[in-house]
Amino acid sequence: MSTQVESVRLLPETHGGxxxxxxxxxPPVIRSLGFPKALHFGLILLSAAAAAxxxxxxxxxxxxxxxxxxxxxxxxxxxYITNFVxxxxxxxxxxLISAVLFLFxxxxxxxxxxxxxxMTVIGVxxxxxxxxxxxxxxxxxxxxxxxxxxxxxWVNFKSPLLWDVFAVSxxxxxxxxxxxIGMIPDLASLRDRVDGWRSKIYGLLALxxxxxxxxxxxxxxxxxxxxxxxxxxxxxxxxxVSWDFxxxxxxxxxxxxxxxxxxxxxxxxGVAMVITLLIPLRKALGLEDxxxxxxxxxxxxxxxFTSLIVFYSYATEYLMVFYGGSPAxxxxxxxxxxxxxxxxxxxxxACNCIIPLSLFSKRVRSNRAALLVVSLLVNVGxxxxxxxxxxxxxxxxxxPASWANYLPSLYEIGITIGSFGWFFMWLLxxxxxxxxxSIAELKEHPLEGSAHAH
Amino acid sequence: MPTDVSGLLATFQSPGAAARAIRELRxxxxxxxxxxxxxxxxxxxxxxxxxxxxxxxxxxxxxxxGLASGYALTCWTSADWPLVIGGKPIVSPIPYTVIAFxxxxxxxxxxNLVAVLTSAFVGRRRARMPQRPAFSQNRIGVFVPCASGTxxxxxxxxxxxxxxxxxxxxxx
Numbered sequence: 001m002s003t004q005v006e007s008v009r010l011l012p013e014t015h016g017g018x019x020x021x022x023x024x025x026x027p028p029v030i031r032s033l034g035f036p037k038a039l040h041f042g043l044i045l046l047s048a049a050a051a052a053x054x055x056x057x058x059x060x061x062x063x064x065x066x067x068x069x070x071x072x073x074x075x076x077x078x079x080y081i082t083n084f085v086x087x088x089x090x091x092x093x094x095x096l097i098s099a100v101l102f103l104f105x106x107x108x109x110x111x112x113x114x115x116x117x118x119m120t121v122i123g124v125x126x127x128x129x130x131x132x133x134x135x136x137x138x139x140x141x142x143x144x145x146x147x148x149x150x151x152x153x154w155v156n157f158k159s160p161l162l163w164d165v166f167a168v169s170x171x172x173x174x175x176x177x178x179x180x181i182g183m184i185p186d187l188a189s190l191r192d193r194v195d196g197w198r199s200k201i202y203g204l205l206a207l208x209x210x211x212x213x214x215x216x217x218x219x220x221x222x223x224x225x226x227x228x229x230x231x232x233x234x235x236x237x238x239x240x241v242s243w244d245f246x247x248x249x250x251x252x253x254x255x256x257x258x259x260x261x262x263x264x265x266x267x268x269x270g271v272a273m274v275i276t277l278l279i280p281l282r283k284a285l286g287l288e289d290x291x292x293x294x295x296x297x298x299x300x301x302x303x304x305f306t307s308l309i310v311f312y313s314y315a316t317e318y319l320m321v322f323y324g325g326s327p328a329x330x331x332x333x334x335x336x337x338x339x340x341x342x343x344x345x346x347x348x349x350a351c352n353c354i355i356p357l358s359l360f361s362k363r364v365r366s367n368r369a370a371l372l373v374v375s376l377l378v379n380v381g382x383x384x385x386x387x388x389x390x391x392x393x394x395x396x397x398x399x400p401a402s403w404a405n406y407l408p409s410l411y412e413i414g415i416t417i418g419s420f421g422w423f424f425m426w427l428l429x430x431x432x433x434x435x436x437x438s439i440a441e442l443k444e445h446p447l448e449g450s451a452h453a454h
Numbered sequence: 455m456p457t458d459v460s461g462l463l464a465t466f467q468s469p470g471a472a473a474r475a476i477r478e479l480r481x482x483x484x485x486x487x488x489x490x491x492x493x494x495x496x497x498x499x500x501x502x503x504x505x506x507x508x509x510x511x512x513x514x515x516x517x518x519x520g521l522a523s524g525y526a527l528t529c530w531t532s533a534d535w536p537l538v539i540g541g542k543p544i545v546s547p548i549p550y551t552v553i554a555f556x557x558x559x560x561x562x563x564x565x566n567l568v569a570v571l572t573s574a575f576v577g578r579r580r581a582r583m584p585q586r587p588a589f590s591q592n593r594i595g596v597f598v599p600c601a602s603g604t605x606x607x608x609x610x611x612x613x614x615x616x617x618x619x620x621x622x623x624x625x626x
Contacts, residue, residue: 020468022492022592146531154531158539158549166556174563181570185590189492192587207571211589213502214577216494221507222570226563229517233559240552443592444493 025290025442026189029435032285033190036432040284047425054418057411058133066136068411075394075406079416080134082386086269087127087419088168088241089262089382092234093270094120095175098182099230102223108298110441111291115281116274117179118436122426123270124172126419131164133415160243167240174233178226184209185219185440238266245389251332252393257320261313268306268352269382275299275375279368281431290437293366300365303378307356310385314353328398335396336388340405344384344392351381459486460625461599462609463584464618469495472594475616476501479598479609488581488597488626490589498594509569516565517558524554584624593619597626 036044061068071078094116101109132141144165146155155162188209191202209215242262245253275296282291321333336345355377358364365371396403408416466472469491476487480503489498528550536544583597596613600606606623613621 020470022467022469022594024592026591146527152535154535156539157528157532157553158542158546163549163552163556166553170556170560173560177563177567181567185492189590192590207574208578209574210578210583210585211490211492212578212581212583213489213491213499213504214581215574216491217499217504218507218509218570218573218577220494220499221509222513222566222573225510225513225566229513229559229563229566232555236552236555236559440493444495 022443025437025439026193028286028289029186029437029439030190030193032287032436033432033434036428037284040428040432044425044428047421047423047428050421051418051425052421054415054421057414057418061133061136061411061415062138068409070407070409070412072404072406074397074402074404075391077134077390077394078406079387079408079412080130082383082390083416083419084127084130084134085241085262085386085390086383087123087130087423088171088238089266089269089386090273090379090423091120091123091127091171091175091270092238092263092266093274094118094123095171095178095230095234096267096270097274098178099227100234102227103231106298107445108295110438110445111295112274112278112299113441114179114182114438115278115291115431115436116270117175117182118430118434119270119274119277119427120175121172121179122423122430123273124168124175125426126423128168128172129419129422160240160247163240164244167237171233171237174226174230178230181219181223181226182438183434185211186435186438189439190435235263238262245393250393250397251326251328252336252389252396255317255320257313257317261310261317264306264309264313265382265385268303268310269379271299271302271306272375272378272382275303275371276379277427279372279375281436285431285436287437290442293368296368296371297362297365300359300371300374303375304356304359307352307359307378311353314349332393332396336392339392339396341388341392341395344388348381348384348388351377352385355381458625459582459599460623461597462606462613463586463622463624464596464598464613465586465588465620466594466596466616466618467592468617469498469594471617472596473497473501475596475613475618478612478616482608482612484598484600484605484609486599488583490583490585490595490597492590492592492594495594507573509566509573512569513562513566516569517562519565520561521554521558523561524557525550527557528553582626584626597624599626 035041069078069080094113097109097116098113101113131144132138135141144155144162146157155165184206187202187206188211191199191206194202239259239262242258246255246258248254278291278296278299282288318333321329324330335341355374358370358374363370364374391406395405464472464475466475472489472491473495476489476498479487480501487502489502491498525547529545529547532545538544542549583595586593586595589595596618598609598613600609610621
């Protein structure tokens with residue numbers, strides 16, 4: 001297989017486990033950058049067109065008001081909040097792969113974490129749009145932040161919605177900083193390898209990095225502390241998102257299970273999205289020698305493991321409800337599985353619990369087409385899971401007189417499609433401007449980086 | 455600006471060889487050895503024997519300040535607008551812990567960022583060494599400040615014996 005032949009060329013010579021020659025990773029990374037090929041460029045345009053459709057729908061919503069959405073009593077949270085939770089979940093895997101796996105010394109992360117971090121930052125950028133969209137009057141979004149004002153009003157820090165503002169904005173800032181810090185030595189490496197204006201731009205971004213031991217000493221220590229700070233942050237952010245629901249006394253939401261269940265679901269969906277993106281990207285960017293089938297296999301195992309946790313959480317949720325004595329809870333959970341939204345529920349179960357079990361098979365994990373299909377279905381299942389949580393509980397709450405179903409309007413669907421366009425547009429642009437692979441870390445741990453080639 | 459230092463610049467292919475050369479040179483009493491490398495190779499860092507970075511203390515300080523600021527912001531603003539919400543106490547430290555935690559991570563991370571960048575800047579200024587593009591690619595540079603011609607000869611011999619591809623006279 002050509003991948004293996006190429007990988008052997010990139011592998012360093014080793015003697016007794018010691019690195020005898022530092023592999024030259026930079027040239028293939030440079031080749032992955034620059035003006036995109038026709039297909040890549042076409043996909044950028046397509047994504048931009050989808051984002052424009054979303055933008056137009058949003059403009060319509062601003063002009064005509066929230067009446068254009070399908071939101072009405074009792075369902076006040078629909079696909080906007082579904083999308084918010086979905087994109088925050090997608091954004092989770094980047095920091096998980098870069099920070100948590102770094103602390104656990106899981107070396108397979110070296111080849112994949114940069115692309116996952118880029119996905120994280122863009123995922124949070126996408127998620128952050130939805131609360132602003134949802135409030136209806138986006139020009140007042142700054143009211144969410146505490147600032148001194150002439151009315152002496154302050155935000156309500158007891159509300160989980162405010163916790164979310166702090167958690168998501170902190171997550172965005174820390175993820176962006178973590179991405180940038182990790183990239184500094186790679187930008188310096190690119191600066192020294194390319195010429196002209198590209199060298200100047202990379203040099204500017206590298207902040208004068210010279211690779212000296214005095215620089216590495218503080219850098220390595222600082223990176224460790226970033227990872228140590230980002231790890232609890234990852235867990236806190238999706239816990240806080242889950243508390244947006246769990247702090248309410250709405251049946252189906254008021255559960256102590258929510259925080260760990262949401263964190264597992266976020267990792268599950270995020271890593272599935274990383275696989276969904278990496279399979280085509282590694283080919284499109286010519287990085288098949290560096291992001292090998294071994295890395296995809298390891299990521300597939302993470303998806304499998306987290307799918308089992310998610311499956312267990314679904315089962316626990318139903319057990320607690322049917323073993324507990326709350327008729328409202330029981331009614332809501334029956335409604336989810338047998339009512340108007342039953343197709344959503346069973347799609348969720350099929351995509352999140354049943355289909356990922358196929359990853360127990362090494363044949364499925366090593367077949368890229370099959371892996372891509374499984375990871376895509378997991379993404380679909382996780383979107384439906386968010387919808388199932390957000391919508392069904394308020395549609396079927398304690399008061400039977402208020403029960404009503406919600407379906408998203410065309411504007412909400414347009415904005416949802418637009419969010420995918422927005423996400424893919426930025427991702428496809430960024431991977432052509434900045435290294436989607438960590439050059440320095442692959443030079444530090446090249447054997448793990450190309451282990452499959454052995 | 456620190457004054458220029460002259461010495462020998464050796465180029466190595468492997469971190470192990472560079473580390474051996476540094477250890478041997480330090481064993482003969484040579485001080486002030488510097489290295490440049492495309493990744494933080496631990497064996498080279500250990501051979502140089504530099505003291506551990508103090509960045510952790512700055513980050514810890516930032517995190518403590520962040521935690522305290524988070525509690526201070528929430529408690530003070532609640533007391534400034536004393537409105538009972540949901541029957542909870544005006545100042546409710548338990549829910550405020552979420553905000554305080556986020557502030558701790560945020561300010562800790564930002565202080566860490568400033569500390570990393572400052573440390574890199576100071577490290578560059580204090581331990582200057584000749585630059586070669588190969589040091590950001592796939593070679594390790596070891597700079598040995600040599601005071602006299604005699605010392606220079608023995609240093610060069612050690613560097614070549616330990617596998618230096620190239621040894622040249624350079625100024626940092």
